[in-house]
Amino acid sequence: MIEVLNLVKEFPKKDGSLFRAVDGVSFSANDGEIVCLLGVNGAGKTTTMRVLSTVFKPSGGTATIQGYDIVSQPEKVRQNLGFLSGDTGLYNRLRAREFITYFGRLNGVSDADINARMEEMAELLDMHDFLDKKIDFLSSGMKQKVSIVRSIIHDPQVMIFDEPTSGLDILTARNIVSFVRDCKANGKCVLFSTHIMREAERLADRIVIIHRGMVLANGTLEEFRAETGQIDLDDIFVYYVNQSNMEEELSADEF
Amino acid sequence: MNFKKALIVYRKEMLEMLRDKRAIFATFIIPLVLYPLLFIGFGFIMSRQTEILEERGANIAVVDSVGTEISAQIMENLKGIENFTLLPWDKSTQTLMNEGELQAVVSITDSITTHGYQVYKVQVKYDSSKERNQLVYGKIRESVARSKEQSISAELQKRDLDPELMNLINVEAFDIASAQKRLGSYLGMIMPYIMIMMLVAGAASVASDIVAGEKERRTLETLLVSSAQRKELVLGKYLTIITAAMANLIVNLFSMGFSMQYMLGSQELAMGITQMPITGFLILLAAMIPLATLFAAVLMSISTFSRNNKEAGSYLQPVMLISMLLGMISFIPSIEINNLLAWVPVVNIALLFKAVLINEYQISHLLITIGSTIALDVAAIWLTIKLFNTESILFRTDEDSSLKHARKQKGVLFNGLNGLIYFALMLVLMYYLGSYLQGKDLLTGLIQTQVLIIALPPLLILKVFKLKDKEILRLKAPRIRELVFVPFIAISGAILASMLMQLVDFIYPLPAHYLDQLGGLVKMSDSIWVLLGAVALAPGICEEIMFRGFMMRFFESYNRKTAIVITALFFAIFHLDPFRLAPTFLLGLILSYLTLRSGSIYNSMLSHTLNNSLAIVISAFAGSAWLKPLLSGDEGFVWWLAIPAAIVLSLSLWGFHKVTADKNEEIIQLS
Numbered sequence: 001m002i003e004v005l006n007l008v009k010e011f012p013k014k015d016g017s018l019f020r021a022v023d024g025v026s027f028s029a030n031d032g033e034i035v036c037l038l039g040v041n042g043a044g045k046t047t048t049m050r051v052l053s054t055v056f057k058p059s060g061g062t063a064t065i066q067g068y069d070i071v072s073q074p075e076k077v078r079q080n081l082g083f084l085s086g087d088t089g090l091y092n093r094l095r096a097r098e099f100i101t102y103f104g105r106l107n108g109v110s111d112a113d114i115n116a117r118m119e120e121m122a123e124l125l126d127m128h129d130f131l132d133k134k135i136d137f138l139s140s141g142m143k144q145k146v147s148i149v150r151s152i153i154h155d156p157q158v159m160i161f162d163e164p165t166s167g168l169d170i171l172t173a174r175n176i177v178s179f180v181r182d183c184k185a186n187g188k189c190v191l192f193s194t195h196i197m198r199e200a201e202r203l204a205d206r207i208v209i210i211h212r213g214m215v216l217a218n219g220t221l222e223e224f225r226a227e228t229g230q231i232d233l234d235d236i237f238v239y240y241v242n243q244s245n246m247e248e249e250l251s252a253d254e255f
Numbered sequence: 256m257n258f259k260k261a262l263i264v265y266r267k268e269m270l271e272m273l274r275d276k277r278a279i280f281a282t283f284i285i286p287l288v289l290y291p292l293l294f295i296g297f298g299f300i301m302s303r304q305t306e307i308l309e310e311r312g313a314n315i316a317v318v319d320s321v322g323t324e325i326s327a328q329i330m331e332n333l334k335g336i337e338n339f340t341l342l343p344w345d346k347s348t349q350t351l352m353n354e355g356e357l358q359a360v361v362s363i364t365d366s367i368t369t370h371g372y373q374v375y376k377v378q379v380k381y382d383s384s385k386e387r388n389q390l391v392y393g394k395i396r397e398s399v400a401r402s403k404e405q406s407i408s409a410e411l412q413k414r415d416l417d418p419e420l421m422n423l424i425n426v427e428a429f430d431i432a433s434a435q436k437r438l439g440s441y442l443g444m445i446m447p448y449i450m451i452m453m454l455v456a457g458a459a460s461v462a463s464d465i466v467a468g469e470k471e472r473r474t475l476e477t478l479l480v481s482s483a484q485r486k487e488l489v490l491g492k493y494l495t496i497i498t499a500a501m502a503n504l505i506v507n508l509f510s511m512g513f514s515m516q517y518m519l520g521s522q523e524l525a526m527g528i529t530q531m532p533i534t535g536f537l538i539l540l541a542a543m544i545p546l547a548t549l550f551a552a553v554l555m556s557i558s559t560f561s562r563n564n565k566e567a568g569s570y571l572q573p574v575m576l577i578s579m580l581l582g583m584i585s586f587i588p589s590i591e592i593n594n595l596l597a598w599v600p601v602v603n604i605a606l607l608f609k610a611v612l613i614n615e616y617q618i619s620h621l622l623i624t625i626g627s628t629i630a631l632d633v634a635a636i637w638l639t640i641k642l643f644n645t646e647s648i649l650f651r652t653d654e655d656s657s658l659k660h661a662r663k664q665k666g667v668l669f670n671g672l673n674g675l676i677y678f679a680l681m682l683v684l685m686y687y688l689g690s691y692l693q694g695k696d697l698l699t700g701l702i703q704t705q706v707l708i709i710a711l712p713p714l715l716i717l718k719v720f721k722l723k724d725k726e727i728l729r730l731k732a733p734r735i736r737e738l739v740f741v742p743f744i745a746i747s748g749a750i751l752a753s754m755l756m757q758l759v760d761f762i763y764p765l766p767a768h769y770l771d772q773l774g775g776l777v778k779m780s781d782s783i784w785v786l787l788g789a790v791a792l793a794p795g796i797c798e799e800i801m802f803r804g805f806m807m808r809f810f811e812s813y814n815r816k817t818a819i820v821i822t823a824l825f826f827a828i829f830h831l832d833p834f835r836l837a838p839t840f841l842l843g844l845i846l847s848y849l850t851l852r853s854g855s856i857y858n859s860m861l862s863h864t865l866n867n868s869l870a871i872v873i874s875a876f877a878g879s880a881w882l883k884p885l886l887s888g889d890e891g892f893v894w895w896l897a898i899p900a901a902i903v904l905s906l907s908l909w910g911f912h913k914v915t916a917d918k919n920e921e922i923i924q925l926s
């Protein structure tokens with residue numbers, strides 16, 4: 001369960017002023033639900049997720065993961081969170097198995113549980129061929145699978161995947177998509193981001209459209225269709241973006 | 256904090272390190288191969304070279320202008336030297352000598368003493384810059400010494416005296432140093448340096464990779480989103496660096512020991528090393544652990560601060576260099592550890608090491624050394640954990656850098672970098688020109704130093720850059736209610752500073768001439784007014800212009816505290832006097848605060864002048880009864896005075912703080 005309330009993240013700019021990458025974002029994601037953060041490049045998806053992962057401290061607002069506050073209980077949050085993004089790299093000098101074991105142990109999982117889980121996941125994601133290879137020699141799809149196993153080795157209730165399928169071929173991507181569905185079936189709470197409309201359409205129970213650090217819309221695809229009169233998510237997305245641009249112009253005109 | 260997690264991190268880091276071929280090569284292969292090659296090869300070449308020199312012998316020109324039995328004897332002995340060719344002296348001798356064909360020219364002359372004895376002089380002309388010639392000269396000397404003995408003994412016999420008379424007085428030395436101590440003094444000289452070098456090199460080889468490398472390879476975030484705490488990550492990595500440092504040390508020592516033993520063969524040093532019990536080695540190694548931890552902590556904080564391996568490498572370099580320079584202190588023969596030096600990191604371990612080897616050290620040295628090292632250690636680890644919790648440091652992007660601040664102010668005169676450069680230049684100028692000026696006539700020299708070196712450059716710079724000097728230097732009249740507090744601050748501050756001085760004296764007894772330097776000045780000058788002008792008023796004005804007026808401006812853009820501390824530190828260093836560092840620093844803090852807080856430099860000028868005047872007056876009237884309680888002496892210093900002084904200082908500073916409104920002065924830009 002994720003609850004985000006008025007989350008703000010600012011970065012200092014070169015000239016010393018502040019830039020709001022996340023500007024008052026609120027949404028929630030329940031157990032057994034897949035929520036998608038949808039937005040263009042630079043919309044603030046990754047930044048929002050990094051704040052939720054406790055790697056960044058919020059400049060304002062709050063959020064809880066499984067009821068734990070991201071600022072005051074960061075360790076608890078991380079214990080209940082599986083996190084994956086483009087910035088969570090792998091140790092090239094380790095073998096895939098060692099890498100996964102390392103993070104399992106760091107998260108306090110017993111070796112027996114690590115092995116059992118790794119076995120199960122290897123089956124699911126078809127990883128047996130490269131589990132004992134050095135990560136250095138793996139392809140990016142293989143690495144992504146290793147990363148996924150790494151992120152959920154401690155069986156967290158909440159999962160945050162930042163563009164989990166980016167750069168992957170269609171088969172591997174499907175593999176991962178079906179894994180995310182499995183997670184949902186097991187009652188987990190999944191938040192993932194993408195800028196691929198198809199993926200959001202197919203996978204998400206609810207979509208949060210985020211643009212320039214702000215939430216433009218939050219609902220199911222059906223709700224969006226009803227509200228906008230558009231069928232395609234592409235068109236829905238553009239509709240909301242145009243609407244926000246117009247509002248901005250209007251408010252600019254007022255002054 | 257869960258130590259098990261730290262151990263998990265440690266084990267993984269070690270595994271990664273062992274997989275890194277480069278690290279393995281540097282830590283194990285190079286030392287194990289290099290030293291034997293170096294020592295054995297070097298030893299071989301050296302002994303072979305000496306042999307070659309022997310075989311080559313020498314050409315020397317000789318001229319005997321006396322021609323007696325004795326001079327003939329000298330010539331005879333010279334001829335007898337193996338592989339030596341004697342040439343008669345002629346016109347070509349000088350050219351041959353210049354061309355290096357001749358190794359030496361020997362001429363024998365004589366003279367008659369007042370008692371009518373004929374005495375001989377053997378003159379050897381040679382170019383000592385060539386090693387071969389030194390060898391030749393040694394042989395000639397030996398030969399002449401033999402001739403001398405033979406001739407004197409013959410002469411004694413001629414006069415019916417016992418030739419044994421030659422040995423009337425003999426010197427015989429008994430070295431009471433035990434073999435262990437002798438060995439210790441050799442080893443004490445080189446070993447600390449070598450060990451420190453290896454430790455820091457070993458630590459540096461992994462330190463940059465361990466955090467900065469993770470940033471570069473984008474694995475840090477993976478680590479940070481695990482449920483491990485930051486402290487646990489830091490601890491695990493820290494242990495890894497310590498292990499690398501110690502491993503490097505042990506491997507190097509091991510390899511070096513064996514190679515040296517091989518090279519030196521039966522020589523005393525090598526015998527000593529082999530005779531040294533293994534427990535001795537272990538103790539020495541254990542002694543290096545605190546230092547290893549210190550290096551690990553410091554290097555790790557640097558690594559955490561850096562964006563990538565390359566940046567870390569460039570920051571680590573100076574740290575390594577400084578450590579090595581500090582370690583070199585063991586080469587200086589007369590320096591021994593004492594309670595003051597025991598506080599200086601690296602130096603203390605080097606000297607303690609030396610002292611332990613010859614078994615002459617006090618428990619206090621040991622405690623201070625270990626204690627201060629661990630304190631620094633803890634501080635560095637604390638800093639690393641803090642950095643690990645600072646996202647702007649952990650996720651520094653390529654654009655912003657540590658010098659962001661300095662770069663942002665490019666084209667602005669008053670930035671930290673310029674301040675540092677200016678200070679360094681002035682320090683050099685002070686060191687050379689200042690001591691030159693004061694060497695001629697102390698009193699005039701002091702005034703010249705103040706005016707020419709200290710006050711003039713800032714004024715000139717401000718003129719050249721056409722800056723508003725009045726505003727920059729804060730030449731602004733102080734308010735009466737500020738000035739009221741200044742004397743109290745100055746006097747109580749001076750008393751506290753002199754207490755600090757006494758404390759330094761207590762820990763590290765100062766040289767006697769040092770304490771009455773000022774007294775000497777007082778005696779020298781005829782008038783106390785002249786003295787007050789030179790030693791109180793001139794510094795009060797000139798040093799304030801340089802430090803509070805000018806220097807502080809360079810650092811004000813950071814924040815006020817930084818500006819005050821850095822200015823005070825520079826002020827203390829500028830006095831080029833290690834003993835007075837602490838008291839001067841204290842004064843610097845107070846003076847910088849006065850100016851920055853009130854926006855008027857006249858406050859600190861007054862305080863500075865009062866402070867120095869007080870010192871002079873005390874020295875001048877040292878005999879007066881009313882000053883007795885203020886003075887150190889045989890009766891001992893009055894320690895309790897520190898308490899009222901501290902109270903007065905705090906109260907008057909508080910008062911000053913109250914009456915000065917906080918003036919937010921803008922940074923003045925170069926227009």
Ligand SMILES: Nc1ncnc2c1ncn2[C@@H]1O[C@H](COP(=O)(O)OP(=O)(O)OP(=O)(O)O)[C@@H](O)[C@H]1O
Nearest residue numbers: 011021039040041042043044045046047048195650
């Ligand atoms: N560490 C940082 N420092 C400064 N600015 C940052 C930092 N991280 C992100 N930003 C800025 O915040 C904004 C949002 O970036 P973010 O990475 O969250 O976008 P995104 O929605 O994930 O985009 P993408 O689809 O390209 O991944 C961008 O303008 C980016 O430049």
Ligand SMILES: [Mg+2]
Nearest residue numbers: 045046047162
């Ligand atoms: Mg992103």
